[in-house]
Amino acid sequence: MIEATLCFPRRSRTDGSGNERTDEVLLIEKRRGLGEGWYNGPGGKLEGDETPRECAGRETREEVGLEIDPEALEKAGELTFLLDGEAHTFCHVFRTRSFAGEPTASEEARPEWVPVEDVPYDRMWEDDHLWLPGVLEGKTVVGEFRFEGGPPLDEAEFVNHDLEWDVALGTR
Numbered sequence: 503m504i505e506a507t508l509c510f511p512r513r514s515r516t517d518g519s520g521n522e523r524t525d526e527v528l529l530i531e532k533r534r535g536l537g538e539g540w541y542n543g544p545g546g547k548l549e550g551d552e553t554p555r556e557c558a559g560r561e562t563r564e565e566v567g568l569e570i571d572p573e574a575l576e577k578a579g580e581l582t583f584l585l586d587g588e589a590h591t592f593c594h595v596f597r598t599r600s601f602a603g604e605p606t607a608s609e610e611a612r613p614e615w616v617p618v619e620d621v622p623y624d625r626m627w628e629d630d631h632l633w634l635p636g637v638l639e640g641k642t643v644v645g646e647f648r649f650e651g652g653p654p655l656d657e658a659e660f661v662n663h664d665l666e667w668d669v670a671l672g673t674r
């Protein structure tokens with residue numbers, strides 16, 4: 503089974519007049535690999551003996567150039583994606599308001615700050631609208647999502663899911 507991560511950097515922006523505060527999340531439009539052409543958080547597969555939070559920090563740096571201290575990441579979710587009845591990917595989800603630098607595009611990803619109310623769920627993995635809103639509200643989630651008819655996973659059909667909210671997650 504693949505072990506992977508997703509990272510959702512957050513910021514609050516105030517408009518020129520200082521009146522409107524917009525809460526935003528950094529998404530990427532993925533340019534290659536699984537989920538190509540769709541929006542998601544930065545992230546990818548664990549490498550070597552790195553921890554999930556180290557992986558999330560590294561992938562965010564590689565894909566969009568933000569520097570993130572792995573210890574500053576808050577664990578928000580653990581998602582299992584099953585393909586044709588078998589565990590395909592276990593994904594650790596993190597969020598953070600602590601990072602350095604400005605997002606820049608890479609070969610893998612085009613970054614975009616998006617108001618939390620305008621997340622383009624119709625251009626994302628079909629399961630995202632089920633768990634990402636809660637994660638962006640500060641909740642924790644454990645979920646299982648079943649796909650059928652692959653591989654690859656991103657061409658399979660999303661069939662059903664189970665979700666549990668406000669779960670105490672490990673510190674990894």
Ligand SMILES: Nc1[nH]c(=O)nc2c1ncn2[C@H]1C[C@H](O)[C@@H](COP(=O)(O)OP(=O)(O)OP(=O)(O)O)O1
Binds near residue numbers: 546583627629
């Ligand atoms: N159903 C799903 N919903 C979702 O939101 N993200 C999913 C997903 N299934 C997989 N992912 C994400 C998790 C992880 O960040 C990424 C894994 O995709 P890939 O195997 O293509 O890895 P990448 O090519 O991005 O990583 P590296 O090769 O390690 O750079 O896709």
